Amino acid sequence: MEFSHQFSLQNYNSFNIKAITPTIYFPKTVVDLEQLPDLHDSSFYILGDGSNTLFVDHHAPIIIKPEFKGISILETPDNYIVSVGAAENWHDFVCLCIEQGIYGLENLALIPGSVGAAPVQNIGAYGLELSHFCTQVKWFEFSSKVIKEINKNSCQFSYRDSIFKQTLYNKGIITEVVFSFPKSWQANLSYAGLSDLGDTPSAKAVMDRVISLRQMKLPDPRKLPNAGSFFKNPIVTEQTLILLKKCYPEIPFYPQNHGSIKLAAGWLIEQAGLKGYCKNGVGVHENQALVLVNYSSERGQNIVALAKHVQQQVLTKFNISISPEVRMITVNGEQSFNHLVIDSESE
Ligand SMILES: Cc1cc2nc3c(=O)[nH]c(=O)nc-3n(C[C@H](O)[C@H](O)[C@H](O)COP(=O)(O)OP(=O)(O)OC[C@H]3O[C@@H](n4cnc5c(N)ncnc54)[C@H](O)[C@@H]3O)c2cc1C
CATH class of the missing domain: 3.30.43.10 (Uridine Diphospho-n-acetylenolpyruvylglucosamine Reductase, domain 2)
Structure with a gap:
């Protein structure tokens, strides 16, 4: 090896x-x-x-760093079954599917990263999550040294979460992800920015729109280093929303299953006056407050210090705790954000 x-x-x-x-x-x-x-x-x-x-x-x-490559496509009368190596690039895989006439993932175009990481946080965007088409994850278990086939239901997919972040965390490696795409495809236009594409846009038209919206909204990490949305959108109770609406009638909110409410972390950060805030070579992006960017720093500690400041300001203003989507990796492995201590150089 x-x-x-x-x-x-x-x-x-x-x-x-x-x-x-x-x-x-x-x-x-x-x-x-x-x-x-x-x-x-x-x-x-x-x-x-x-x-x-x-x-x-x-x-x-x-x-x-797993390097499992390769894509295989199997056709049944009603579906395409596609198995993809963990090290394949996610966006290249989405483009390949669309080119081959296999539709479904167009709403998830241009999400950076590998196919193997996609089930870990059940990537999602523009009204779609990976869990919609993922049927199985192949996973090498360290203790038994055997590849296990974990079916969708056992993956425990939910908003930015799965079993791979929970009970199977650090117990093995995803080697391959399997998807099933029905041949009877229908565009998913539930997201507001896609609703003007007409009644029957092609999958390519949906993908092109998603790409142009993302390019407009998000900084390209190759030009301005970042990790996309730094914080998860907080989920609150209806009671909390009622209280918030009294002070902030214009607050955006998205009702979820079981009566909970998703709030827009970017809006909370912007209202806390932090859009464009900058310190020690890192900052809150000037157009998209949910994205923390690295202008010129080589130190991860500077991003942590900025994120803690953002979290504290949002808590002070709204009494809502936002938590990072990004994984925090120290010399001792992954650490919970709340347990990270900022060194004096970054304060
Ligand atoms: C500009 C930008 C926009 C983004 N937009 C979105 C978006 O719209 N929606 C969204 O959901 N995310 C988004 N993200 C976040 C990111 O693209 C996803 O989380 C992606 O899945 C990360 O892939 P990666 O290979 O880079 O993972 P890494 O950062 O390398 O790892 C992420 C996690 O997956 C684990 N992991 C990686 N590979 C494996 C494996 N083979 N087996 C087991 N565990 C593994 C790691 O241990 C880690 O816990 C965005 C990021 C950026 C920079």
Whole structure:
């Protein structure tokens, strides 16, 4: 198996943070996975394309970067069954599907990252989540050294969440993701920005619209390093919404299943007066307050300090705690954001 020591991760995370791992492993076959050292007593992190990852410290833990490639398509009378290697690029996969006449993922175009990371937080955008088409995840279990087939229901998909962030966390590696796309396709135009595409737009037209909306709204990490939405949209009770509406009648809100309400974290941050706020070479994006950007810093600690400031300001103004969607990786492995301590240089 390929591996490297004292490896720089600066080009392996979309925040472009300077971090070094003592060892990085690049398993690309099951035999490679079987040969991985036993890491259950060590700090380690499974890295995809690093677009939802913040390296908090200059020193990162041991990294495993799966390199499983390949896409296979099987046709049944009613469906296309597509199996995709974890290291394939998500957006390239979406484009390939559309080119091949396999429709369904067009609303999820241009989301950065690897296919293997997509089930971890059940990626979603423009009215669609991965869980809609994902039927199975193939997952190498460290303890048994066997690849298990985890069916959709067992994946426990929910908003930016799955079993891979919960009970199966750090217990194995996703090697392949399986999707089923019905041949009888219908455009999903539930999201406001897509509703003017007419009654029967092509999947390509939907994808092109999604791409242009995303390019308009979100900074390109290759030009301005960022990890997309830094915070999750908070879910509150109806009672909380009623109280908030008294002070902020214009507050945007989205009713969810079981009576809960999703609020727009970006709106809360903007109302807290932080859009465009900048300190220590990092800042809140000037057009999209949900996105924290790295103008010129090499230190993950500066982003953490900014995120803590944003979280505190939103809490003070609205009494709502927003929490990051981005994973916080320290030298000791992943840490909960609330337990991170900011060093004095970043304060
Ligand atoms: C500009 C921008 C826009 C974005 N827009 C969206 C959006 O609209 N919707 C959305 O949901 N997300 C969005 N994101 C976040 C990001 O694209 C997704 O979270 C994506 O799935 C991350 O993929 P990655 O390969 O970069 O994951 P990484 O950051 O490398 O890893 C993310 C998590 O997945 C785990 N992981 C990665 N690969 C594996 C594997 N093979 N096996 C087990 N665990 C694994 C990691 O350990 C980590 O916990 C955006 C990010 C950016 C930079």
